[in-house]
Amino acid sequence: MSGTRYGAGGSAAPALLLAIFLILFVAATVYLFAAQVYPAPPPISHDAALVDRQYNLTLCAAGIAFILAQLGLAYAVWRFRDRGQRARFIPGNVALEVLWTCVTLIVFVGLGVLGRRAWADARFVPSPSNAVQIEVTTNQFVYTFRYPGPDGKFGRLDPSFISAPAGNPLGLDPNDGAGRDDAVVATLIVPVDRPIELLLRSQDVIHNFFVRELRLQQDAVPGMVIPVNFTADRIGTFEIVCTQLCGLGHNNMHSLLRVVSQADYDSFLRRQAATP
Numbered sequence: 001m002s003g004t005r006y007g008a009g010g011s012a013a014p015a016l017l018l019a020i021f022l023i024l025f026v027a028a029t030v031y032l033f034a035a036q037v038y039p040a041p042p043p044i045s046h047d048a049a050l051v052d053r054q055y056n057l058t059l060c061a062a063g064i065a066f067i068l069a070q071l072g073l074a075y076a077v078w079r080f081r082d083r084g085q086r087a088r089f090i091p092g093n094v095a096l097e098v099l100w101t102c103v104t105l106i107v108f109v110g111l112g113v114l115g116r117r118a119w120a121d122a123r124f125v126p127s128p129s130n131a132v133q134i135e136v137t138t139n140q141f142v143y144t145f146r147y148p149g150p151d152g153k154f155g156r157l158d159p160s161f162i163s164a165p166a167g168n169p170l171g172l173d174p175n176d177g178a179g180r181d182d183a184v185v186a187t188l189i190v191p192v193d194r195p196i197e198l199l200l201r202s203q204d205v206i207h208n209f210f211v212r213e214l215r216l217q218q219d220a221v222p223g224m225v226i227p228v229n230f231t232a233d234r235i236g237t238f239e240i241v242c243t244q245l246c247g248l249g250h251n252n253m254h255s256l257l258r259v260v261s262q263a264d265y266d267s268f269l270r271r272q273a274a275t276p
């Protein structure tokens with residue numbers, strides 16, 4: 001015990017090892033992101049590209065802060081290691097506190113404002129008049145899609161008519177003429193390069209509609225009809241998954257989004273109209 005002796009100092013090894021670990025940790029993390037080891041699938045809409053741009057911007061801002069903070073920590077661990085010196089107490093620095101609080105505030109609010117469009121486009125911008133309206137109904141554990149048919153009008157729904165075994169999973173009211181031509185299918189088929197407006201509904205618990213390639217993820221909430229817009233610009237088949245833990249079958253809840261040419265879409269509609 002030598003409470004008054006300050007000359008001895010501890011071994012430099014722990015400080016050196018921790019500093020080296022921090023530098024390697026930063027290098028490995030930067031590599032994982034920069035080399036895109038786990039890349040996202042290519043976006044298939046303009047809004048998805050906007051989301052990607054915003055993601056990269058946020059990643060850059062957070063990445064710079066992360067690198068500076070960790071390297072600063074490595075430096076401090078090494079520079080201020082125990083060399084037998086007397087510890088100094090620093091009560092803080094108001095100017096520095098104000099500075100980095102303001103910088104953080106500006107960066108966070110700035111990123112939020114910049115990213116507003118990427119998020120709001122799909123939700124708050126009304127879809128154009130030529131948009132294709134498709135209703136999406138979720139229940140444990142399936143997606144059901146409804147097209148309004150040649151009359152362009154969705155028929156009335158009534159929960160008392162809901163009967164999946166009888167072929168009426170949505171509860172279409174048979175007394176409403178507007179519903180006679182409605183097409184109810186298990187796969188979402190949309191024409192390429194046309195604005196699509198989905199109307200999300202749920203019959204039981206909160207589900208979700210998520211397509212990675214659209215960077216679009218929206219909850220479906222019982223009692224609400226939630227509109228979301230997108231325009232897919234690439235033909236292909238993409239997976240729709242539910243990202244809300246909606247019950248025991250949640251892991252099996254998925255469907256397909258098929259983006260097809262206008263001609264293929266028209267023939268799909270014709271086939272549906274021909275089926276009684």
Ligand SMILES: [Cu+2]
Pocket residue numbers: 138141206207208242243244245246250253
């Ligand atoms: Cu679900």
